[in-house]
Amino acid sequence: MVRQNEFLESILKYHQNLVDSEFVEKLMLRIEMSFRIRQWVLSICSIIGMCFGMVGLSRLNLGELELMGGYWSQFAPLVGSSIMILVFLFFVWIFNEEFEKP
Amino acid sequence: MISDSDLIAQVLTDSDNAAFSSLISRHQSTLRQFLRRLTAGNYDLADDIAQDACLLAFQKLHTFEGRASFSSWLRKLAYHRFLRVIQTGAQKYESTCSESWQRLESRDAIEADIMAETLMKHLDLHERLVITLNCSEGRSHAEIVDITGLPLGTVKSHIARAKKKLCDLVAEEVQVA
Numbered sequence: 001m002v003r004q005n006e007f008l009e010s011i012l013k014y015h016q017n018l019v020d021s022e023f024v025e026k027l028m029l030r031i032e033m034s035f036r037i038r039q040w041v042l043s044i045c046s047i048i049g050m051c052f053g054m055v056g057l058s059r060l061n062l063g064e065l066e067l068m069g070g071y072w073s074q075f076a077p078l079v080g081s082s083i084m085i086l087v088f089l090f091f092v093w094i095f096n097e098e099f100e101k102p
Numbered sequence: 103m104i105s106d107s108d109l110i111a112q113v114l115t116d117s118d119n120a121a122f123s124s125l126i127s128r129h130q131s132t133l134r135q136f137l138r139r140l141t142a143g144n145y146d147l148a149d150d151i152a153q154d155a156c157l158l159a160f161q162k163l164h165t166f167e168g169r170a171s172f173s174s175w176l177r178k179l180a181y182h183r184f185l186r187v188i189q190t191g192a193q194k195y196e197s198t199c200s201e202s203w204q205r206l207e208s209r210d211a212i213e214a215d216i217m218a219e220t221l222m223k224h225l226d227l228h229e230r231l232v233i234t235l236n237c238s239e240g241r242s243h244a245e246i247v248d249i250t251g252l253p254l255g256t257v258k259s260h261i262a263r264a265k266k267k268l269c270d271l272v273a274e275e276v277q278v279a
Contacts, residue, residue, distance in 0.1 A: 004265065004269055005237075005265075007272075008233075008237050008265060008268055008269070009237045009238075009240075011214070011217065011218060011221070011272075012139075012218050012221075012233065012234070012237040012238045012268075013237070013238055014131070014132060014135040014215070014238055014239075015211035015212075015214040015215045015218075016131075016135070016211045016212060016215050017131050018130065018131040018134050018135065019131070020130070020131075020134075021127075023130050023134070023149065023152070023153070024123055024126050024127050024130060026153065027123075027126060027153055027156050027157065028119060028122075028123055030153065030157055031119065031122075031157060031160050032119075034157070034161075
């Protein structure tokens with residue numbers, strides 16, 4: 001039994017030491033890329049959020065913008081749907097990036 | 103030499119990517135070998151899964167509690183990633199292998215690894231997993247239970263079955279020779 005184990009260990013052990021700097025370099029590039037993508041997505045979402053905040057504030061303060069209400073309402077469903085899709089994609093991305101169970 | 107835990111601390115406290123690079127350089131060889139055995143010699147796929155596992159390790163490093171070694175934790179991530187790839191059905195691993203393995207007598211390290219990978223084709227997935235962790239990496243049953251999430255009894259029976267299959271294969275080869 002002991003000899004059998006020793007024999008199996010001798011044929012199954014890892015015989016090579018895989019020295020491959022390319023593997024590590026590729027990994028570090030992927031890490032850098034994912035960090036950049038994350039920064040981009042967060043920046044874009046922040047800008048969109050700020051834009052909507054500003055629009056909200058301006059609608060509170062400036063009466064003239066009320067005139068644009070009729071024009072805006074034509075596009076409201078389209079814009080609303082697009083925003084919903086963007087928000088959904090954002091949450092999908094966030095959950096895949098950060099909260100994926102190992 | 104800096105310990106794994108010190109390197110992990112550097113990554114977490116200083117966001118030191120070079121420390122993570124050193125950590126991976128230290129473990130990449132055995133991780134890739136482990137996946138080569140699991141995939142029974144599919145090198146491209148093994149490397150892809152290893153990359154994904156390392157990337158996930160970077161993202162999840164703050165959740166590493168240090169109860170097991172970093173290499174065990176990395177194996178766990180790689181194994182779960184591997185299972186996920188199987189579940190997509192994109193790859194076939196449960197190969198019913200009818201081809202006989204050829205023993206390479208005057209073998210160097212590369213041929214010896216190829217031979218071991220070919221042998222893996224004769225085992226099912228769980229057997230490959232536990233025999234690699236046990237015989238190739240010398241991990242204890244408790245470690246294997248921690249990595250795979252399989253019950254202890256199941257781990258032991260898979261190991262015993264895999265050993266029997268491999269010994270029978272070798273014996274057959276000797277008889278033919």
